[in-house]
Amino acid sequence: xxxxxxxxxxxxxxxxxxxxxxxxxxxxxxxxDAFARVPNIQSISMxxxxxxxxxxxxxxxxxxxxTALATWDxxxxxxxxxVTPSGDRMKFxxxxxxxxxxVLVFGRQEWTGRLGGCGEGRVTGATSTFVFRPYLTDVAQxxxxxxxxxxTRRIGISAEMQRCFEIAGTASxxxxxxxxxENVIISQLNQVSLSSNYYRYNLRTGDTELIVRGSxxxxxxxxxxxxxxxxxxxxxxxxxxxxxxxxxxxxxPETGQFEIHDNLTRRLSERYTVSIAGIxxxxxxxxxxxxxxxDRVEAWMYDPxxxxxxxxxxxxHPEYSIGGIILGSRPSNFNRLLGFxxxxxxxxxxYIDPDMISIHEGLSAAFxxxxxxxxxxxxxxxxxxxxxxxxxxxxxxxxLRDRQRVxxxxxxxxxxxxxxxxxxxxxxxxxxDGLEIPAxxxxxxxxxxxxGPLPTIINPHGGPxxxxxxxxxxxxxxxxxxxxxxxxxxxxYRGSAGLGRELxxxxxxxWGQAMQDDKDDGAAWLVEQxxxxxxxxxxxxxxxxxxxxxxxxxxxxxxxxxxxxxxPVTDLARLGNTWSENRLQRILQGQTVSGMDPMRHTDxxxxxxxxxxxxxxxxxxxxxxxxxxxxxRDRVPAQLHIIRDMPHQMPWYPRHHTETLGLIENxxxxxxxx
Numbered sequence: 001x002x003x004x005x006x007x008x009x010x011x012x013x014x015x016x017x018x019x020x021x022x023x024x025x026x027x028x029x030x031x032x033d034a035f036a037r038v039p040n041i042q043s044i045s046m047x048x049x050x051x052x053x054x055x056x057x058x059x060x061x062x063x064x065x066x067t068a069l070a071t072w073d074x075x076x077x078x079x080x081x082x083v084t085p086s087g088d089r090m091k092f093x094x095x096x097x098x099x100x101x102x103v104l105v106f107g108r109q110e111w112t113g114r115l116g117g118c119g120e121g122r123v124t125g126a127t128s129t130f131v132f133r134p135y136l137t138d139v140a141q142x143x144x145x146x147x148x149x150x151x152t153r154r155i156g157i158s159a160e161m162q163r164c165f166e167i168a169g170t171a172s173x174x175x176x177x178x179x180x181x182e183n184v185i186i187s188q189l190n191q192v193s194l195s196s197n198y199y200r201y202n203l204r205t206g207d208t209e210l211i212v213r214g215s216x217x218x219x220x221x222x223x224x225x226x227x228x229x230x231x232x233x234x235x236x237x238x239x240x241x242x243x244x245x246x247x248x249x250x251x252x253p254e255t256g257q258f259e260i261h262d263n264l265t266r267r268l269s270e271r272y273t274v275s276i277a278g279i280x281x282x283x284x285x286x287x288x289x290x291x292x293x294x295d296r297v298e299a300w301m302y303d304p305x306x307x308x309x310x311x312x313x314x315x316x317h318p319e320y321s322i323g324g325i326i327l328g329s330r331p332s333n334f335n336r337l338l339g340f341x342x343x344x345x346x347x348x349x350x351y352i353d354p355d356m357i358s359i360h361e362g363l364s365a366a367f368x369x370x371x372x373x374x375x376x377x378x379x380x381x382x383x384x385x386x387x388x389x390x391x392x393x394x395x396x397x398x399x400l401r402d403r404q405r406v407x408x409x410x411x412x413x414x415x416x417x418x419x420x421x422x423x424x425x426x427x428x429x430x431x432x433d434g435l436e437i438p439a440x441x442x443x444x445x446x447x448x449x450x451x452g453p454l455p456t457i458i459n460p461h462g463g464p465x466x467x468x469x470x471x472x473x474x475x476x477x478x479x480x481x482x483x484x485x486x487x488x489x490x491x492x493y494r495g496s497a498g499l500g501r502e503l504x505x506x507x508x509x510x511w512g513q514a515m516q517d518d519k520d521d522g523a524a525w526l527v528e529q530x531x532x533x534x535x536x537x538x539x540x541x542x543x544x545x546x547x548x549x550x551x552x553x554x555x556x557x558x559x560x561x562x563x564x565x566x567x568p569v570t571d572l573a574r575l576g577n578t579w580s581e582n583r584l585q586r587i588l589q590g591q592t593v594s595g596m597d598p599m600r601h602t603d604x605x606x607x608x609x610x611x612x613x614x615x616x617x618x619x620x621x622x623x624x625x626x627x628x629x630x631x632x633r634d635r636v637p638a639q640l641h642i643i644r645d646m647p648h649q650m651p652w653y654p655r656h657h658t659e660t661l662g663l664i665e666n667x668x669x670x671x672x673x674x
């Protein structure tokens with residue numbers, strides 16, 4: 001029988017202010033345990049009919065060391081959620097409330113064995129990794145059954161391929177088909193052939209119908225959200241030995257055939273963004289997010305009959321890209337344009353629909369120091385699921401009922417007080433070649449310039465084809481460091497994506513070179529501003545950021561007193577083409593990964609380094625950190641720590657956070673003298 005947790009919801013008026021009780025002294029650093037513990041609540045979603053919620057919560061009685069699945073019946077506001085803790089081995093990590101009281105929950109379990117080419121890891125020999133499995137249950141959590149994978153056996157999937165699916169964790173939900181009472185669209189990825197098959201899956205009966213059989217060259221694009229019919233697809237063709245062409249094909253409704261649109265065909269090396277984001281059903285034109293006409297992504301309308309774009313963009317911003325468009329998902333507003341997002345310093349939501357404007361503005365007034373994000377709603381907007389948060393407030397989740405009162409479901413980390421977290425700024429600084437580098441600067445709580453320069457950490461993000469955004473840092477690293485008196489600069493160095501093509505393309509083949517200069521130039525700029533103490537500078541990064549930290553160890557005239565390199569790539573020659581699950585990214589990014597290879601310059605090591613990596617990390621295997629450590633340990637003070645059972649990506653077990661944060665704290669204090 002599922003355990004029942006006491007009700008998490010507490011009602012407050014929408015207009016009421018938010019009071020934070022039990023705030024700790026700002027002078028005290030936030031304890032490591034505060035970041036290591038499993039969040040009280042995360043991964044929350046609401047069903048399309050507004051009748052149920054699903055979330056991952058801290059398992060009752062576990063002292064926030066384990067997870068559980070929680071479901072709420074929203075038709076009974078006073079009822080406690082139903083809670084099922086994770087098993088001894090399979091741990092719940094993500095949940096989604098579906099239609100018809102169905103709930104999808106994903107679990108992860110440690111696994112060691114021969115992959116045989118399935119997923120990331122060694123092709124020969126045994127690999128320590130994780131398996132991922134989706135499960136279906138109901139709101140009452142009366143039973144759990146493995147989702148999707150069992151049903152693909154009915155349509156010719158071999159036992160070996162089924163095992164590959166389970167190891168690689170490649171079953172995924174593609175489209176919820178919100179107007180269809182029973183069906184969703186799912187995909188199954190074959191890691192060997194690098195193609196996906198797409199199915200219409202009946203949640204009630206478990207029946208599976210093949211919609212699209214994938215191939216290595218072609219991938220589905222936009223599915224009609226009403227019918228599930230495929231409307232666009234993307235195809236990659238070779239254009240010589242080291243070049244590829246990407247074509248966008250639209251389905252001709254009269255012939256049913258997919259036709260190439262030459263004006264959307266581009267070489268992959270040009271790396272234009274062309275994303276089909278939806279269809280305007282009245283005109284038959286498509287919403288396209290693209291940077292074909294600007295350094296930034298804009299929203300355009302595209303007429304597939306005339307094969308031409310609108311004369312001007314539908315939505316554009318003078319400084320930042322358009323991150324997405326918001327289309328209605330309920331019968332009363334289905335597929336209607338409700339708003340859009342701006343990929344600025346943080347994600348900014350702009351609504352154009354009067355009802356959504358009213359709700360968003362009202363909630364923003366009730367939570368004045370936080371960013372409000374509307375996540376879901378029912379058809380008449382009598383139930384709205386939304387979240388709040390900021391760089392100082394961990395994400396919290398709430399229900400707005402009847403546009404009058406808020407029920408707070410819970411905060412992810414209520415034990416961290418906003419007073420313990422400092423100021424966050426969006427800044428830009430010039431690189432040595434004149435390129436402007438955007439960055440996020442976080443400062444210790446209460447710091448003023450009169451107190452003098454600070455010990456400072458340069459913290460480059462992973463990827464590198466991602467970016468950092470303002471708001472709460474989900475890793476906890478930034479808050480951990482600033483509460484201990486460090487300033488933290490997160491540069492969106494050249495090679496970062498999402499902030500314009502010029503910045504993105506400027507990083508090609510500049511690993512350890514111009515990309516690295518951008519981090520060093522950020523440190524120099526902070527010294528000039530009187531924020532950073534030049535004698536107390538360090539660099540700390542994870543994944544690609546770990547590469548950057550390793551590169552700093554062997555670069556001459558390093559501005560840093562030490563480096564902390566988490567899950568690094570250190571040997572570009574051995575990086576290969578297996579470090580991303582996305583085939584397109586492997587093709588594209590694989591051609592840009594070159595520059596200064598740290599393993600070829602270990603004789604120049606000149607600052608202390610701490611290296612750590614998980615023994616279940618198949619993205620950046622431990623040999624990178626181990627080999628680098630073995631080459632530099634006789635030249636500089638060096639530490640290597642292999643973290644038991646830790647994968648590359650979060651979520652991690654609480655003991656992983658406890659161990660790695662302890663290593664970071666001790667190394668900065670003792671080996672680096674910060």
